[in-house]
Amino acid sequence: TFNHKKRWQHQRTPPSPSRFPIIGNLHQIGELPHQSLWRLSKKYGPVMFLKLGRVPTVVVSSSETAKQVLKIYDLHCCSRPSLVGPRKLSYNYLDIAFAPFDDYWKELKRICVQELFSAKRVHSIQPIKDEEVKKLIDSVTESAFRKTPVNLSEKFLGLTVGVTCKATFGVSFHATVLNNDRFDKLIRESFLFLGSFSASDYFPNGGWIIDWLTGLQGRRESSVRDLDAFYEQMFDMHKQGNKEGVEDFVDLLLRLEKEETVLGYGKLTRNHIKAILMNVLIGGIGTSAITMTWAMTELMRNPRAMKKVQSEIRNQIGNKSMISLDDIDQLHYLKMVIKETWRLHPPGPLLVPREVMSEFEINGYRMQTKTRLYVNVWAIGRDPDAWKDPEMFLPERFLDNNIDAKGQNFELLPFGSGRRICPAIYMGTTMVEFGLANMLYHFNWNLPEGMVVEDIDIEESPGLNVSKKNELLLVPLKYLDH
Numbered sequence: 001t002f003n004h005k006k007r008w009q010h011q012r013t014p015p016s017p018s019r020f021p022i023i024g025n026l027h028q029i030g031e032l033p034h035q036s037l038w039r040l041s042k043k044y045g046p047v048m049f050l051k052l053g054r055v056p057t058v059v060v061s062s063s064e065t066a067k068q069v070l071k072i073y074d075l076h077c078c079s080r081p082s083l084v085g086p087r088k089l090s091y092n093y094l095d096i097a098f099a100p101f102d103d104y105w106k107e108l109k110r111i112c113v114q115e116l117f118s119a120k121r122v123h124s125i126q127p128i129k130d131e132e133v134k135k136l137i138d139s140v141t142e143s144a145f146r147k148t149p150v151n152l153s154e155k156f157l158g159l160t161v162g163v164t165c166k167a168t169f170g171v172s173f174h175a176t177v178l179n180n181d182r183f184d185k186l187i188r189e190s191f192l193f194l195g196s197f198s199a200s201d202y203f204p205n206g207g208w209i210i211d212w213l214t215g216l217q218g219r220r221e222s223s224v225r226d227l228d229a230f231y232e233q234m235f236d237m238h239k240q241g242n243k244e245g246v247e248d249f250v251d252l253l254l255r256l257e258k259e260e261t262v263l264g265y266g267k268l269t270r271n272h273i274k275a276i277l278m279n280v281l282i283g284g285i286g287t288s289a290i291t292m293t294w295a296m297t298e299l300m301r302n303p304r305a306m307k308k309v310q311s312e313i314r315n316q317i318g319n320k321s322m323i324s325l326d327d328i329d330q331l332h333y334l335k336m337v338i339k340e341t342w343r344l345h346p347p348g349p350l351l352v353p354r355e356v357m358s359e360f361e362i363n364g365y366r367m368q369t370k371t372r373l374y375v376n377v378w379a380i381g382r383d384p385d386a387w388k389d390p391e392m393f394l395p396e397r398f399l400d401n402n403i404d405a406k407g408q409n410f411e412l413l414p415f416g417s418g419r420r421i422c423p424a425i426y427m428g429t430t431m432v433e434f435g436l437a438n439m440l441y442h443f444n445w446n447l448p449e450g451m452v453v454e455d456i457d458i459e460e461s462p463g464l465n466v467s468k469k470n471e472l473l474l475v476p477l478k479y480l481d482h
């Protein structure tokens with residue numbers, strides 16, 4: 001009987017809410033899956049099994065089970081499922097984020113970590129950040145002068161679009177085929193397609209019919225065509241050499257192409273470059289802007305923390321017109337504010353889905369090959385077993401522990417962890433720190449007339465990256481002490 005029990009345990013699937021035929025648990029997912037899954041996990045536990053359409057799915061929702069997935073059994077489950085949305089945008093999974101785990105991906109990620117996301121390159125794009133932040137300060141100063149509200153959600157997005165576009169292509173998007181609005185729309189649509197519900201992802205044999213009927217397929221294809229034309233224009237421009245300045249990401253990738261860099265099964269081609277550029281655009285723009293917007297939202301809701309972070313920055317910086325990267329190293333409270341923001345508002349609340357490659361067990365439950373795996377980082381940030389008073393915004397909680405956000409502490413995982421960890425942690429963090437520090441240093445912030453602190457909401461908008469649903473409007477007041 002002992003053997004029998006052991007075998008039974010060995011085959012156990014994790015607890016699971018009851019499901020309907022065909023759709024399985026899809027009806028329980030809702031518009032904001034991380035929230036629905038958080039609620040379900042309270043009932044079914046930190047390892048939970050769902051059938052999403054035809055796809056067996058496991059969701060883990062505690063720091064301990066996240067560690068099992070991302071660290072202990074990383075090598076068993078660090079592949080990605082072949083999702084329909086990302087397929088075309090990634091030129092058949094030639095990118096870093098959606099490519100399956102194989103030799104090609106390993107080499108590509110290694111090269112990109114070395115060349116694209118290195119500390120050296122982050123420092124080399126600092127002049128671009130200086131320039132874009134200065135533009136932002138000037139435009140906010142103008143609103144301060146006129147006493148009109150600033151749409152901070154929009155401003156932060158403008159900042160990250162400006163920096164990413166310059167660093168990647170060497171030009172601002174005004175100089176491309178896409179004017180301001182079209183660039184914006186294209187990025188937004190691509191985001192949507194990467195995160196959107198696609199019937200084909202849950203019903204592999206026929207879901208495409210639904211996508212075709214709903215028009216999703218057509219819109220996706222037109223978005224891919226526009227982006228492709230944009231990349232081509234960028235290649236032409238770089239070939240003609242009619243741009244000045246330092247080596248940008250396109251220069252670098254074209255150089256790797258010319259050097260006939262071999263990746264896994266073949267040479268780096270234009271399609272590989274386009275797929276990598278897609279990751280840089282998608283990864284670089286939304287995540288940092290979303291973080292800055294949430295940070296300002298939480299600081300406005302918590303005036304005590306706002307006062308403290310502004311005093312720290314102003315005492316530290318003194319009278320300077322520009323904050324440098326070295327100054328930022330000293331801003332300990334600001335760093336805690338950002339970590340606290342990531343705890344409550346991780347831009348990728350479910351990370352990017354993984355796929356089990358070889359069987360393993362968590363808490364005695366069997367993870368079968370081909371199972372889709374989600375880590376609910378959003379839920380972990382709210383877990384009372386991991387955090388005291390989880391619902392409170394309290395940057396001080398990081399004072400007496402060494403918890404950082406770089407994937408070593410499984411209660412705080414804004415960048416994921418393990419082999420699939422975000423390769424641009426330093427690039428993303430410095431962008432957020434720099435943008436926020438400047439906005440907090442140069443301005444005091446007030447609510448628009450008639451609004452009180454309790455009116456500031458934290459509603460979320462759905463997608464692969466979860467942002468603040470209602471835009472954050474605040475009235476700036478120039479800090480005149482310098």
Ligand code: HEM
Nearest residue numbers: 096097279283284287348351352415416417420422424428
């Ligand atoms: C605040 C900023 C950022 C946050 C919070 C963030 C978050 C994340 C998360 C959660 C993942 C998935 C990790 C996983 O599945 O375990 C990821 C992956 C990725 N990120 Fe970031 N990211 C940020 C900035 C950036 C930037 C600036 C870039 C590029 C310029 C970038 C490029 C990527 C890429 C290529 C991957 C795929 C890695 C892989 O699958 O191996 N990210 N990021």
